[in-house]
Amino acid sequence: MTEPVAAVEIEGVTKRFxxxxxxxxxxxxxxxxxxxxxxxxxxxxxxxTLRMIAGLDLPTQGSLRIxxxxxxxxxxxxxxxxxxxxxxxxxxxMTVRQNIxxxxxxxxxxDPELSQRVxxxxxxxxxxxxxxxxxxxxxxxxxxxxxxARALVNQPKVLLLxxxxxxxxxxxRQEMQQELKALQREVGITFVxxxxxxxxxxxxxxxxxxxSEGRLLQVGSPREIYERPSxxxxxxxxxxTNLIEATVESSGTVRxxxxxxxxxxxxxxxxxxxxxxxxxxxxxxxxxGAGVSAGASLDGEVGDVTYLGHAVVYAVTAGPTLVEVRNxxxxxxxxxVGDEVTVSWDHGAAAVIAE
Amino acid sequence: MFLASPGALYLLxxxxxxxxxxxxxxxxxRTSTGRTSLSGWNxxxxxxxxxxxxxxxxxxxxxxxxxxxxxxxxxxxxxAYYIATRPRHVRAVLLVxxxxxxxxxxxxxxxxxxxxxxxxxxxxxxxxxxGLGTFRILFTPTAVTIGMVYSFLTFMVLPLYVALERxxxxxxxxxxxxxxxxxxxFWKVTLPLTRSGIVAGCVxxxxxxxxxxxxxxxxxxxKTLLIGSYIARQFRDARNWPLGAALSVLLIVAMLVAVALxxxxxxxxxxxxxxxGRKRRPGQGEAEPVTAVAS
Numbered sequence: 192m193t194e195p196v197a198a199v200e201i202e203g204v205t206k207r208f209x210x211x212x213x214x215x216x217x218x219x220x221x222x223x224x225x226x227x228x229x230x231x232x233x234x235x236x237x238x239x240t241l242r243m244i245a246g247l248d249l250p251t252q253g254s255l256r257i258x259x260x261x262x263x264x265x266x267x268x269x270x271x272x273x274x275x276x277x278x279x280x281x282x283x284x285m286t287v288r289q290n291i292x293x294x295x296x297x298x299x300x301x302d303p304e305l306s307q308r309v310x311x312x313x314x315x316x317x318x319x320x321x322x323x324x325x326x327x328x329x330x331x332x333x334x335x336x337x338x339x340a341r342a343l344v345n346q347p348k349v350l351l352l353x354x355x356x357x358x359x360x361x362x363x364r365q366e367m368q369q370e371l372k373a374l375q376r377e378v379g380i381t382f383v384x385x386x387x388x389x390x391x392x393x394x395x396x397x398x399x400x401x402x403s404e405g406r407l408l409q410v411g412s413p414r415e416i417y418e419r420p421s422x423x424x425x426x427x428x429x430x431x432t433n434l435i436e437a438t439v440e441s442s443g444t445v446r447x448x449x450x451x452x453x454x455x456x457x458x459x460x461x462x463x464x465x466x467x468x469x470x471x472x473x474x475x476x477x478x479x480g481a482g483v484s485a486g487a488s489l490d491g492e493v494g495d496v497t498y499l500g501h502a503v504v505y506a507v508t509a510g511p512t513l514v515e516v517r518n519x520x521x522x523x524x525x526x527x528v529g530d531e532v533t534v535s536w537d538h539g540a541a542a543v544i545a546e
Numbered sequence: 547m548f549l550a551s552p553g554a555l556y557l558l559x560x561x562x563x564x565x566x567x568x569x570x571x572x573x574x575x576r577t578s579t580g581r582t583s584l585s586g587w588n589x590x591x592x593x594x595x596x597x598x599x600x601x602x603x604x605x606x607x608x609x610x611x612x613x614x615x616x617x618x619x620x621x622x623x624x625x626a627y628y629i630a631t632r633p634r635h636v637r638a639v640l641l642v643x644x645x646x647x648x649x650x651x652x653x654x655x656x657x658x659x660x661x662x663x664x665x666x667x668x669x670x671x672x673x674x675x676x677g678l679g680t681f682r683i684l685f686t687p688t689a690v691t692i693g694m695v696y697s698f699l700t701f702m703v704l705p706l707y708v709a710l711e712r713x714x715x716x717x718x719x720x721x722x723x724x725x726x727x728x729x730x731x732f733w734k735v736t737l738p739l740t741r742s743g744i745v746a747g748c749v750x751x752x753x754x755x756x757x758x759x760x761x762x763x764x765x766x767x768x769k770t771l772l773i774g775s776y777i778a779r780q781f782r783d784a785r786n787w788p789l790g791a792a793l794s795v796l797l798i799v800a801m802l803v804a805v806a807l808x809x810x811x812x813x814x815x816x817x818x819x820x821x822x823g824r825k826r827r828p829g830q831g832e833a834e835p836v837t838a839v840a841s
Contacts, residue, residue, distance in 0.1 A: 247719050267722040280720040284738050293734075294724035341724070 196259045198223045198349050198381040199244055204253030204263075206239050213239040215405035216253070221349075221383060221398075223258075226375050228392040229385045231402035232428070237385045238277075240402070241351050244383065245274045258348055268297070273342035275352040279334050281326035287313075287337050288322040294345040312344035315374070332363050343378060352384035356391065368395050389429045393417065401425050417470075419542050426468040426544060433469040433514050437543070438462065445543060449510035453487035454538045459545035466544045471517035473540035476505055479531040488535035489514065493526050507534050565798070572791035580785035591792035600776070600793075607773040610687070611756040614694040618702040618751045619744060621695065626706035626743075630713070641707070648700045656764045659693050660684065663765070685767035693765040694755050701750035709743025710736075749808040753801045773797065 197220040206214040214236040221227045229237040242248040243255060246267035255263040262270050273294065282290050291309050300308070313319055316336035326334055335355065342350055355371070356364045372395055375382045386392050392399050393413040400410045401424075409421045420426035423434060437445040439459050445467060446452045459465055479490060491509030505516040505526060514534055526532060572591055575583045594600065629640045647655060661667050663684045670681035683689050713736065721731035759774030766772075773793065780790030 245723055247723070266728075267719070268725045268727055272723075274720070274723045276716055276720055278716065280714070280716040282717060282720070282735060293721070293726075297721075297725040297730060345724070 195223060197221060197256070198225065198258060199383065200254075200256040200259075201240070201244075202254040202256075204240075204243065204250045204255060206236070206243060206248060207251045212405050214243070214250075217402075217405075217407045219400060219407055219410065221381060224379055224381055226372065226382045226395060226397045227384070228396035228399045229383065229402060230389060230392040230399050230429075231387065233387055235402040236405040237387075237402045238353055241274075241353055241383065241385045244349070245272055245351050246270045247274075271348040272351055273345050273347040275335075275338045275342050275350070275355050277353040277355075278358060279326075279338040281334055281337055281341070283326055286323050286325055287318060287329070290326070290337055291341045291344050293341065298345070308344055312340040315343065315377075316340045331359055332367065335359065335367065339374070343374075343380070347380065349381045349383060352382060354385055354387070356388075357386075364391075371395065393429070401428065403428070420468055420544060423466055423544055426466075426542070431471055431515060431517075433471065433474075433512075434544075435467045435469065435512050435514075437465050437467045439465055439543075439545075447489075447512070449489070449512060451487070451489060453541060455541040455543045457543035457545060459543065463545065468542040468544055469514070469536060469540060471504065471515040472502075472519060474514065474516045474534050474536045476507065476516045476518060476526060477533050477535065478526075479533050481533070486536065486538035487541065488533050490531070490533050493528055493530045493532055496526065496528060505532075507532060509534065568791045568794050570791075571787050572795050574788045574791075576786050576788050582787045591786075591788040592796075594789055595792060595796060603771055603773055603776050606770065607756055610690065610694065610762075610772065611752050611758075613691055614698060614755040615702075615748050615752045617691065617695045618699055619748065622699055622702035622706055622747065623744070625699075626703050626710050629703075630707055630710035637711075644700060644703055652697065653760060653764075656693055656697065656761055659689075659696055660764055663689050663692065684765065687766065687770055690762050690766040690770060693761045694758065697758075697761055698751045698755055701754070702747035705746040705750065706740065706743045709740040709746075713739060745808050749804050753804060756801070757797050 199219070199221040201217055201219040204214060204217050205212065217236075217240060219240075229240060231237045239248055243250050243263075244257075246262065246265055246269075250263055253263065254261060257271060282293065285293070288309060291312055292305065295305050295308060313322060316339050318333065318336055318340065321329065321333065326337065329337065335358075338355075352371075356367050359367060368391065371382075384396070393416075396413065398410060398412055399416050401408045401416060403424050409416060409425050411419075416425060417429055420429065420432075426432045426434060436448040439457055439461050440446050440452060441461055442458070443454055443456065444452050445455050445457065445465060447467065453467070455467060457465060476493075489507075489509040489512075491507040491514065493505055494508045494513065495506035497504040497506075502517050502519045505518070507514045507516055516534055570584070571582060573587045573589065575586050575588060575590070577583050595604075629637055629644070632640060663669055663681075665680050665682065665684065667681075669683070673679065673681040683692075717735050717739065718731045721735045722728070726734060757774045757777075759772065759778055762770060762772045763775055777790045777793050777797075780786045780793070784790075
């Protein structure tokens with residue numbers, strides 16, 4: 192029994208603000224050295240969860256451990272974690288250096304260690320030469336680096352990031368995504384970051400926890416979350432999907448609402464109502480009558496065509512269901528509105544959501 | 547001179563002309579009958595300020611004004627902090643409560659304090675019922691200080707509230723996150739970022755308390771002579787208008803310097819680096835010529 196201790200372990204944590212339940216009985220373990228994303232729409236409780244790890248909010252009930260040590264009720268200055276705040280929260284009356292030094296000075300770290308660690312942190316986020324500037328003299332990207340350096344200089348056991356890239360424009364955000372990942376690999380510290388941007392979560396993290404209305408719905412790798420969503424909410428929130436009502440026939444087949452029986456793995460008992468999630472890019476569209484080689488197919492009519500440059504999106508009406516199909520890298524526009532087509536997909540493409 | 551607006555006319559009649567008159571009179575001569583002679587300009591009145599008694603009065607006034615200011619910060623800061631950290635609708639109610647006494651005539655309020663502190667008042671009754679004997683505080687410097695703090699506290703609370711209300715509390719959270727205790731976070735972050743509110747409040751309290759004469763006269767029983775009362779006495783009883791005028795000019799200059807210093811410090815990188823356009827209207831608490839002119 193030498194199981195490694197989780198970096199962050201949340202057990203049955205609930206947070207109530209007056210009558211509102213912000214976080215509802217959440218259990219979560221984040222591994223040491225992991226890049227973990229808490230993903231969800233605004234108001235889902237992800238930021239409150241992060242703030243409880245930081246100690247800025249205290250849980251109403253439940254237990255919260257950092258590397259095995261119970262910290263649920265400890266004040267923020269007694270926790271081995273640091274936070275990169277959403278709008279950075281840099282001290283406007285201090286220089287870049289004074290901002291970065293702050294945590295070390297509070298812990299009475301003295302020279303030469305102090306200046307050495309500050310210099311290292313400044314070098315790590317490539318801010319050399321900016322030490323004497325004030326935050327309002329820096330660009331958004333530079334401010335963000337100061338916020339990172341200010342947190343990392345303390346060598347926290349866990350780094351918490353609250354929508355760290357939210358204030359940056361798209362191009363800078365993509366650069367910073369790469370930079371953050373590289374930085375995390377370099378320092379080896381557990382990163383927990385909160386985002387409402389599913390692409391960002393997929394691109395950056397090793398594991399994602401999806402939250403909605405205070406509850407943690409699913410935890411898994413980006414691939415698991417995307418390809419095997421456990422609930423309608425997760426399937427719908429992460430990327431685009433077609434959700435088709437269905438009934439389980441046997442352990443290997445389900446009957447779609449229009450009567451078509453398809454092969455799909457599920458552990459739900461026969462006869463139970465489920466939903467089948469089909470990602471638009473996993474579906475092919477063909478002329479009616481052309482030989483269908485794939486595992487399952489539906490006949491339908493093209494209802495709408497959207498040309499996106501790198502892809503063409505078809506809305507195909509197949510009986511009562513509307514299926515969105517996304518053909519990437521297609522040349523020309525082979526189908527027009529009203530064309531009779533067949534949509535098909537491989538067996539593995541359909542994910543059954545038992546709910 | 548072309549008058550652009552009624553405002554300019556108002557300023558001319560009620561500020562520029564009286565100020566000019568006071569300046570002119572400060573260089574005039576007092577005749578042996580107590581009249582003021584405008585012939586024969588001199589600086590004798592200014593030289594008279596060097597007198598030990600007058601310097602003592604100025605010193606005492608400055609001390610009382612400083613004490614009042616410090617006490618107003620000590621009482622006003624926690625008060626403003628409390629208001630600024632309440633939910634929005636509670637804040638509005640608390641601010642109105644702060645303002646209500648302010649809408650009452652200053653003289654009435656000071657007489658109310660006099661009743662409260664008097665030997666027939668409730669404070670004394672309480673002290674007697676506890677067996678501590680009669681409460682003798684009225685007509686002492688303590689009574690004057692209490693009255694001054696009460697009279698000018700609003701001037702301190704409002705600018706402090708403005709500064710605290712603009713405070714970005716995620717900054718104190720950041721400080722807590724970076725291992726600062728609650729007290730350390732306050733000293734290192736909240737206090738420096740609300741400094742301009744403190745400076746503004748101090749000027750707004752110091753200026754009128756320095757020249758105040760209604761409060762010391764009513765609560766101090768005119769025993770502790772202060773600069774405001776002394777100036778009033780020169781115009782009324784002593785009939786030495788040139789000396790009264792010279793002292794007034796001195797007071798005005800001192801206060802202008804204080805206001806100028808405040809404005810310089812206020813234009814710095816305080817308040818989270820955010821520029822602030824604040825309008826000050828000091829000197830309304832007491833119907834008193836000296837502070838009205840200084841404002």
